[in-house]
Structure formats: C-alpha cells, structure tokens
Amino acid sequence: MKIFTTKNALQQHLQQLRQQGSSIGYVATMGALHDGHLSLLAQAKQQADVTICSIFVNPTQFNDPADLERYPRPIAADTAKLERAECDILFNPPVGEMYAGNENWHLDIGPLEHLLEGEFRPGHYQGVTQVVFKLFDIIQPNLAFFGQKDYQQVMVIRKMVQLLNLPVKVIMCPILRETDGLAMSSRNIHLSTADHEHALVLWQALNRAKSYFEEGMPIAQIEEKAAAMISHEPGTQLEYFTLADGDTLEHAEPHSTSIVALVAARVGSTRLIDNVIIR
Numbered sequence: 001m002k003i004f005t006t007k008n009a010l011q012q013h014l015q016q017l018r019q020q021g022s023s024i025g026y027v028a029t030m031g032a033l034h035d036g037h038l039s040l041l042a043q044a045k046q047q048a049d050v051t052i053c054s055i056f057v058n059p060t061q062f063n064d065p066a067d068l069e070r071y072p073r074p075i076a077a078d079t080a081k082l083e084r085a086e087c088d089i090l091f092n093p094p095v096g097e098m099y100a101g102n103e104n105w106h107l108d109i110g111p112l113e114h115l116l117e118g119e120f121r122p123g124h125y126q127g128v129t130q131v132v133f134k135l136f137d138i139i140q141p142n143l144a145f146f147g148q149k150d151y152q153q154v155m156v157i158r159k160m161v162q163l164l165n166l167p168v169k170v171i172m173c174p175i176l177r178e179t180d181g182l183a184m185s186s187r188n189i190h191l192s193t194a195d196h197e198h199a200l201v202l203w204q205a206l207n208r209a210k211s212y213f214e215e216g217m218p219i220a221q222i223e224e225k226a227a228a229m230i231s232h233e234p235g236t237q238l239e240y241f242t243l244a245d246g247d248t249l250e251h252a253e254p255h256s257t258s259i260v261a262l263v264a265a266r267v268g269s270t271r272l273i274d275n276v277i278i279r
C-alpha cells in the first residue's frame with residue numbers, strides 16, 4: 001500500500017493511474033477502522049481498479065471540541081488493517097494540508113442541513129460537505145462508497161454532488177453490526193460493558209418499529225412506542241427516534257415511497273446513531 005500525507009504527491013500518483021485507464025474507488029474515513037469501514041473497502045475493490053482510503057479526523061465537522069479531542073486515532077493499527085485488506089492507497093493528511101487557517105464555506109443543501117443530526121449537531125453538515133468536497137477535488141474518484149450507518153450524510157453528499165455537478169457516483173453500503181446487533185462505530189470503544197448492553201436497545205427499537213410498521217400501526221404511534229422503549233433503558237438519553245421519508249428525511253407520510261427509521265441517543269457519555277430501512 002502506498003501512503004501519502006500531501007495532496008501534491010497523491011495527485012501525481014493518481015494522475016499516472018488515471019492515464020493508465022484505471023478507475024478509482026474511494027472510501028473516506030476518520031480512522032479507528034472497524035469491519036464496517038473494511039466492508040466499504042471490499043465494495044470498492046469489487047467495483048474499481050484502484051482503491052483509496054482516506055483517514056482524516058476533520059475538525060470542521062465537530063461541534064463539540066471535547067468530542068474532537070477524544071476521537072480515537074490509532075494510525076498504526078489502521079495502517080495494518082488497510083494493508084491486510086489490500087487497500088492500494090492511504091491518504092492521511094495533517095490538518096494543515098487540508099485547511100489554510102479559517103476558511104469560509106457554505107453550501108445551501110436545503111432542509112437536510114437542519115433536520116435530525118443537523119438539529120443536534122449544528123454546523124456538522126457544513127463541515128462534512130466542506131471536507132468531502134476538498135477530498136473529492138483532490139482524489140477525483142469515479143466511485144465513492146459511504147455507509148448507510150450515516151444515512152443522512154449519504155443524502156447530504158448526494159445533494160452536494162447533484163448541486164455542484166461533481167463527476168462521482170456515490171454508493172451507499174449496508175450497516176455492519178456486531179453479532180449482538182450493535183452497529184459498528186469508532187465511538188463504540190468508549191462504551192463500558194454496561195453501556196454496550198444498554199446500547200442494544202437502539203437496534204431492538206428499530207426492529208420493533210419495522211415490525212409495527214408491517215403490522216399497520218400508525219407512524220406517530222410507532223415513534224411513541226420506540227421512544228418509550230429507549231427512554232426506559234437505564235443509562236440512555238434519547239435525542240430522536242423518527243420515521244422519515246427516505247429521500248428528503250422530512251417526517252414520513254403513510255404514502256411515502258421510501259421510509260427509514262432513524263435514532264440518535266446518548267449511552268453513558270457516548271452519542272450513538274443507527275437506522276433501519278423500513279420501506
């Protein structure tokens with residue numbers, strides 16, 4: 001695996017590969033890699049000639065400085081995992097390589113910006129679009145693989161790609177879970193054994209919501225029951241549980257053609273998100 005920390009060296013290398021006619025499959029991450037990340041890489045390997053993974057903990061998407069500070073950064077272990085997974089290129093730039101001081105950035109992505117995650121993490125999606133735009137601009141991938149785990153993020157990035165007419169195809173990949181159902185996440189290492197047990201209620205509530213929906217229960221009642229289930233679990237603090245339109249993420253209507261149930265909650269001191277596609 002080739003490792004780059006500067007844009008220039010990476011771009012020179014990618015330029016050569018493009019000239020040879022290779023397609024480029026890209027996986028953007030913040031590191032602390034787990035099997036969920038590696039499943040995106042596996043998809044990329046299947047669909048593109050050359051795979052590139054970036055590890056960059058992007059400061060502009062963190063609205064909580066303490067969260068940024070404690071975000072795990074096990075770069076040696078991550079590099080070894082990518083080597084084993086036969087990733088072709090790792091791009092691991094320092095912050096100064098990506099940002100020249102404070103930069104102005106605002107992209108009007110419409111209501112998606114302030115819904116759900118946007119409401120609880122103000123500014124988050126401006127930081128996400130800012131860094132993903134820069135990374136797409138440097139790498140110019142043909143295909144970019146993102147996880148359904150961050151469902152709203154996929155919608156936001158697709159919106160940006162459409163608005164700016166970027167020549168990249170965004171592919172959404174399924175959520176990888178622990179055997180007990182907990183969605184894999186870099187933040188799970190902050191969960192104590194008890195927190196981990198409590199966190200299972202998220203997946204259980206999402207599944208329950210799916211069954212209720214299939215039984216014909218009204219949407220508002222499903223949300224109420226799922227929220228109550230999570231709120232009753234010790235150590236958890238619910239932020240939202242909602243059934244949303246799978247395209248707009250506005251509140252779902254019974255006739256919405258695609259519906260996704262999304263949840264965010266704090267478990268202990270860790271904020272977790274998860275979702276399930278219901279229709």
Ligand code: AMP
Pocket residue numbers: 028029030031035036037039040145146147148149150173174175176177183184185186
């Ligand atoms: P992150 O490092 O958390 O920014 O995640 C990098 C990419 O991996 C994003 O596209 C995530 O949606 C995706 N991802 C994170 N967790 C999972 C998971 N459990 N299963 C599949 N993809 C995931």
